[in-house]
Amino acid sequence: xxxxxxxxxxxxxxxxxxxxxxxxxxxxxxxxxxxxxxxxxxxxxxxxxxxxxxxxxxxxxxxxxxxxxxxxxxxxxxxxxxxxxxxxxxxxxxxxxxxxxxxxxxxxxxxxxxxxxxxxxxxxxxxxxxxxxxxxxxxxxxxxxxxxxxxxxxxxxxxxxxxxxxxxxxxxxxxxxxxxxxxxxxxxxxxxxxxxxxxxxxxxxxxxxxxxxxxxxxxxxxxxxxxxxxxxxxxxxxxxxxxxxxxxxxxxxxxxxxxxxxxxxxxxxxxxxxxxxxxxxxxxxxxxxxxxxxxxxxxxxxxxxxxxxxxxxxxxxxxxxxxxxxxxxxxxxxxxxxxxxxxxxxxxxxxxxxxxxxxxxxxxxxxxxxxxxxxxxxxxxxxxxxxxxxxxxxxxxxxxxxxxxxxxxxxxxxxxxxxxxxxxxxxxxxxxxxxxxxxxxxxxxxxxxxxxxxxxxxxxxxxxxxxxxxxxxxxxxxxxxxxxxxxxxxxxxxxxxxxxxxxxxxxxxxxxxxxxxxxxxxxxxxxxxxxxxx
Amino acid sequence: xxxxxxxxxxxxxxxxxxxxxxxxxxxxxxxxxxxxxxxxxxxxxxxxxxxxxxxxxxxxxxxxxxxxxxxxxxxxxxxxxxxxxxxxxxxxxxxxxxxxxxxxxxxxxxxxxxxxxxxxxxxxxxxxxxxxxxxxxxxxxxxxxxxxxxxxxxxxxxxxxxxxxxxxxxxxxxxxxxxxxxxxxxxxxxxxxxxxxxxxxxxxxxxxxxxxxxxxxxxxxxxxxxxxxx
Numbered sequence: 001x002x003x004x005x006x007x008x009x010x011x012x013x014x015x016x017x018x019x020x021x022x023x024x025x026x027x028x029x030x031x032x033x034x035x036x037x038x039x040x041x042x043x044x045x046x047x048x049x050x051x052x053x054x055x056x057x058x059x060x061x062x063x064x065x066x067x068x069x070x071x072x073x074x075x076x077x078x079x080x081x082x083x084x085x086x087x088x089x090x091x092x093x094x095x096x097x098x099x100x101x102x103x104x105x106x107x108x109x110x111x112x113x114x115x116x117x118x119x120x121x122x123x124x125x126x127x128x129x130x131x132x133x134x135x136x137x138x139x140x141x142x143x144x145x146x147x148x149x150x151x152x153x154x155x156x157x158x159x160x161x162x163x164x165x166x167x168x169x170x171x172x173x174x175x176x177x178x179x180x181x182x183x184x185x186x187x188x189x190x191x192x193x194x195x196x197x198x199x200x201x202x203x204x205x206x207x208x209x210x211x212x213x214x215x216x217x218x219x220x221x222x223x224x225x226x227x228x229x230x231x232x233x234x235x236x237x238x239x240x241x242x243x244x245x246x247x248x249x250x251x252x253x254x255x256x257x258x259x260x261x262x263x264x265x266x267x268x269x270x271x272x273x274x275x276x277x278x279x280x281x282x283x284x285x286x287x288x289x290x291x292x293x294x295x296x297x298x299x300x301x302x303x304x305x306x307x308x309x310x311x312x313x314x315x316x317x318x319x320x321x322x323x324x325x326x327x328x329x330x331x332x333x334x335x336x337x338x339x340x341x342x343x344x345x346x347x348x349x350x351x352x353x354x355x356x357x358x359x360x361x362x363x364x365x366x367x368x369x370x371x372x373x374x375x376x377x378x379x380x381x382x383x384x385x386x387x388x389x390x391x392x393x394x395x396x397x398x399x400x401x402x403x404x405x406x407x408x409x410x411x412x413x414x415x416x417x418x419x420x421x422x423x424x425x426x427x428x429x430x431x432x433x434x435x436x437x438x439x440x441x442x443x444x445x446x447x448x449x450x451x452x453x454x455x456x457x458x459x460x461x462x463x464x465x466x467x468x469x470x471x472x473x474x475x476x477x478x479x480x481x482x483x484x485x486x487x488x489x490x491x492x493x494x495x496x497x498x499x500x501x502x503x504x505x506x507x508x509x510x511x512x513x514x515x516x517x518x519x520x521x522x523x524x525x526x527x528x529x530x531x532x533x534x
Numbered sequence: 535x536x537x538x539x540x541x542x543x544x545x546x547x548x549x550x551x552x553x554x555x556x557x558x559x560x561x562x563x564x565x566x567x568x569x570x571x572x573x574x575x576x577x578x579x580x581x582x583x584x585x586x587x588x589x590x591x592x593x594x595x596x597x598x599x600x601x602x603x604x605x606x607x608x609x610x611x612x613x614x615x616x617x618x619x620x621x622x623x624x625x626x627x628x629x630x631x632x633x634x635x636x637x638x639x640x641x642x643x644x645x646x647x648x649x650x651x652x653x654x655x656x657x658x659x660x661x662x663x664x665x666x667x668x669x670x671x672x673x674x675x676x677x678x679x680x681x682x683x684x685x686x687x688x689x690x691x692x693x694x695x696x697x698x699x700x701x702x703x704x705x706x707x708x709x710x711x712x713x714x715x716x717x718x719x720x721x722x723x724x725x726x727x728x729x730x731x732x733x734x735x736x737x738x739x740x741x742x743x744x745x746x747x748x749x750x751x752x753x754x755x756x757x758x759x760x761x762x763x764x
Contacts, residue, residue, distance in 0.1 A: 021564045024571075092557050093601060110658065114560040114594070116567065118629035126622045165617035165652050195654050195739065197615060230605075230612040261610060 002125055004030040008050070011036045012043040012071070013058040013090070018113075022056060025117040040066030040074075040298075047080040054124065055081065057107075059091045066298050067264060068107075074300060076105045083138040086127050133163065137170050146177035172203055181211060198224065198231045205237045209244070217241045232258035236268060239275075248279055259288070266292050266301040273309050277316070285313035293334060304341070304348055307334040311355045312393065322362050331359045346382045347515070350375045351390060354397045361401060372401045379406075385417050385476070386410075387515045388424045395431055412437045413476065417514075420445050420479045444473035448480045455487055463487045471507060478520060481511040485527045493530055504531050549604040556597045563590050567633075584637035588672065591634050595666040599729050602662060606732055613659065613736050617652040620683050620690075627664050627681065631672065640675050642668075647684035655690070655737055655763050663730045667694045667759045670723065674698030678754050686762070688742075693752065693760040700750035700757045709748055730761065739764035 009026055011034065013019050019036045026034055035050075037043040039061055047055070059068040066074075068089050075081045089107040108127050111120070131138060136155065140148035153167040153174070168191060175184035188204040191197065201224030208217035221238035228234060235258035242251035255272040259265070273289035276282075289310035296302040311331045318327060335352045342348040357371035376398075386394060391414035398407035411428050418424040419441030429438060451466035467484040474480060488496060488504040496504065508528050514521060566586070570578060605611040624644045628635070635642050664681075671679045675696035683692045705712070705723070712724045713731040727746065734744035742764040752758030 015561075017561065018564065021568055024568070092560065093553060093598075112658075113557075114563040115630065116633060118632040119626060122626050122629040126619075126625075162652065165654075168617075195615070228613055230610045231614075 002128055005032050007031060007053040008033040009035070010043065010046055010052045010055045012038070012040070012055065012061070012068075014038050014061045014065075015058075018058070022120075025120055028117055029121055040068075040071040043071055044074055044078075044080065047075055048078075051082065052085060054086045054088070056088050056090055056111075059089050064294065064297065069105075070299060072105050072107060077300075083141040084131060084135070086124065086131065088123070088127075130166070134166065134170075137167070141170075146174040149174040150178070169199060172200070176203065176207070181207065196224075196227055198228045198234060201228070202233050202237055205234075205241070209237070209241055214241050214245050218245070230261055232262040232265070232268070235261075239271070243275070248275055251275055252279055252281070252284070256284075259291075263291065264295060266296045266299045266306075269295065270301075270303065270306050270309070273306070273313060277309065277313050280316075282313055282317035282319075286310065286317055289313050304338040304345075307338045308348075308351060308355060308393075310334050311359065315355070315359050323359060328359060328363070331356070345384075346378055347384050347386050347390065350378045350382065351386075351394060353378075354394055354401070357401055358397050368401060372398075372403065376403065376406055379410075383513050385478075385511075385513045385515060386414070387517060388414060388418045388421070388427075390515075391417075392424075392427050392431070399431075408432060408434065408437065412440070415441055416474050416476045417478055419474065419477060420448060441474050441477070444470040444477065444480065447473070448477075448483065451480075451483060451487070455483070455490075460487060460490055468503075475510060478511045478514050478518070478524075481507040482520060482523060482527060485531060489527060489530050493533070501531070508532075545604055545607060549601060552597050552600050552604070556594070556601070559590070559594055559597065563594070566590070579637060584634075584639075587634045587637045588669075591631060591669050592673075595662075595669050598662050599666055599726065602659075602733075603725065603729055606729070611659070611736070613656055615654055615656045615737065617654055618657050619652050620646045623657060623661070624664075624681050624683065624692075627661065627668060630665060631668055634669075634672055635679070638672060639677070640672055640679055641677060642679040642681070644681040644683070646682070653690050653763075654739075656733075659733045659736070660692075660761070660763070663733050663761065664692065664694065666726050667730070670726065671696040671698070671757065671759075674700075674757060676756075680753055682753065688739075688764065689744075690763045691760055692763070693758055695752040695754040695758045696756040697754040698756040701748050706748055706750065713746065730759075734761055734763065737763045 004026075009031055011019050011022050011026075013022075013036075016038070019038070023034050023036065035046055035052075037046055043055070043057065046052075057068040057071060061067060072087055072089070075087075081087065086109075087107045088109050088111050090111050090113060092113050108131070109123055111123060134156070136152035137149055140146075140152050149170055153171045157164045157167055172184060172187060172191075175187060184207060185204070188200050188207070191200045192204065201220060205217045205220045205224065208214075208220060218238065218241045221234055221241060224231075224234045225238065235254045239251040239254040239258070242248070242254065252272065252275040255268060255275060258268055259272055263269075269288045269292035273285045273292055276285035276288055289306060292306045293310055296306055311334055314327050314331050315323065318324075323331070335356050338348055339352045353371045353375040357368040357375065360371075361368045379394075391410050395407040395410040395414070398404070398410065411432055411434075415425065415428055415437050425438070432438070447466050447470035451463045451470060454460075454466060455463035464484070464487045467480060467487055470480045471477070471484050484507045485504050488500055493501070508524070508531055511524060512528070514524065518524075570583070602611065621644070624646065628642050628644065631642070668679065668681070671694050675698045678697045680695040681692065682695070683690065685691070709727065712727040715728045727748070731746050734746050737744040744761065744763040746759065746761045748757065748759050750757060
């Protein structure tokens with residue numbers, strides 16, 4: 001029997017009747033310490049102030065509010081609960097919350113309403129038994145040490161082979177965190193050969209995709225969906241692979257399927273909006289972005305790009321016909337929120353103004369001209385780089401608003417910053433034939449490629465020379481600047497003379513203006529820390 | 535464009551209504567439980583109380599099943615098999631029905647063979663099937679219900695036995711019809727068999743699918759329901 005009187009509980013539910021009913025069940029069991037919360041924010045706050053042994057969390061806390069899954073994600077990501085704590089998801093319907101689960105963070109148990117005291121006590125005691133058994137694994141997880149998790153799994157399985165099934169996921173996650181790709185692949189395949197589970201399919205698909213084996217990843221996801229046709233994460237995974245192989249239409253279909261099964265997912269809706277926009281399905285894009293904006297309001301995944309996407313989708317949907325009053329209000333609202341919340345982000349200020357100008361271009365040309373002027377003035381003094389997608393959108397709008405040369409300027413700097421990415425250059429080519437823009441970077445890109453080859457061959461001095469020449473031609477190119485810095489830092493910062501160190505720091509300073517969303521931002525950060533020593 | 539009015543998608547209407555009904559029922563059961571606790575001891579264990587507890591459980595089971603059937607119909611039944619400890623699973627089932635068992639004076643117990651391994655199934659889905667079968671067994675049982683679980687060949691068998699009069703002959707004889715959904719006229723029991731068989735079939739291992747059967751006799755001499763999972 002559990003020592004109930006020493007355990008602390010948090011009950012989270014929006015119905016006070018339910019809270020008091022569970023509280024009285026717990027009291028009858030002898031529990032002394034019970035706190036309650038009626039929404040996710042309160043629950044998170046409570047967990048940041050106190051460590052609870054048990055959290056009983058209702059899944060659905062009302063429309064537009066954080067649901068139990070989101071709260072669990074927040075608690076785990078921000079490390080507000082220990083792996084040893086017990087999190088029970090209370091649901092109104094069997095299986096409802098499971099479908100929503102991201103498979104990444106799962107509660108210890110699901111409990112379906114209504115339940116009685118006997119059921120509650122039985123579930124909790126069993127979970128505690130299991131967690132006591134798994135204690136070494138859970139403590140290693142709290143310490144964030146995957147190697148220790150792995151060792152604990154081995155120990156436990158040796159102690160009693162019956163525990164092996166309980167260790168499968170911990171072991172797979174640890175292998176993933178340790179980047180042990182081959183052992184992980186073999187392990188997941190052995191699980192799937194015997195007892196297929198959705199998480200194992202998803203993990204294998206992700207691994208193969210990460211390693212660039214897209215065709216195999218696609219086959220894994222397709223097989224997984226045949227076996228488990230109601231798991232949204234499998235559709236998400238397949239969509240990722242399809243996007244990478246350029247099949248955006250089928251990717252959109254997959255995400256639509258996932259959204260049908262589980263509509264409350266900000267990131268999924270946002271990606272669906274973007275795909276639909278790329279696929280010229282403006283109706284679908286508007287719907288998905290609208291969902292993403294409204295669901296994102298209370299979510300950690302709130303993102304101004306979603307609002308801009310919604311505005312773009314609505315404008316495109318209007319097309320030649322122009323926009324009705326209702327749509328203009330919606331655009332105004334969604335852009336207004338971004339402008340208000342990001343007053344210090346020059347890029348977003350420019351983009352919201354241009355987007356708004358585009359939306360009123362035919363109904364209120366004067367206003368459009370005024371907004372465009374403001375945007376261009378801001379653009380003038382802006383140091384931050386726009387992301388490639390943002391730059392391309394801004395260029396289109398400037399052109400539409402009658403400022404073709406300003407648009408061309410944006411394309412030119414986009415080509416300089418991102419010119420080594422063929423996909424970006426292709427998109428630039430859709431907007432201009434100007435050889436000055438399309439061809440300007442070619443020499444630098446070639447030098448960069450040669451530099452990479454020399455670097456790989458171990459010819460460090462030669463590589464540095466090539467990168468240096470390339471960077472002189474295109475000083476804002478992110479890849480070249482990072483390569484320059486990396487090649488200089490190759491032998492360790494302590495071995496650099498003063499001039500080289502300055503050169504290294506300068507190339508990093510220039511590209512420090514890249515957007516934080518750039519996939520190379522992490523690499524930049526690591527180099528920056530080495531070069532600047534902080 | 536067609537000039538036909540698409541009208542309501544009736545199965546969708548039913549599903550969302552059932553969802554709300556289930557929520558209502560959950561509140562009702564909870565409130566009733568609180569209320570009973572405040573009654574003087576002498577008024578608690580009445581026959582009326584037994585009926586209320588039983589019908590609450592029965593209603594809830596039917597609603598869960600109806601939602602399950604809807605999801606099955608639109609191909610959205612989420613299957614999430616995992617490893618579970620059998621004794622934990624069965625204990626949870628009995629705990630869930632504790633009030634009903636108490637108020638009807640039925641002794642429920644379970645027997646689990648030690649497998650040496652946690653077993654692999656979808657806890658929520660198999661749970662909703664077993665729960666409904668237990669409610670049915672309670673309805674007909676005189677004094678006893680027994681859940682037993684063991685291994686036959688490579689398969690897990692969960693059986694629910696009662697000491698009641700057993701299933702009617704024609705039902706046993708035509709069980710395949712119910713299972714296949716051919717005979718849907720027998721109300722909730724027939725639908726229950728259809729649902730149970732479907733859930734069992736979703737559990738597959740290397741080409742072998744799960745199945746169910748009903749019969750009479752068994753460990754307690756009454757009805758027995760068996761579910762085989764590979």
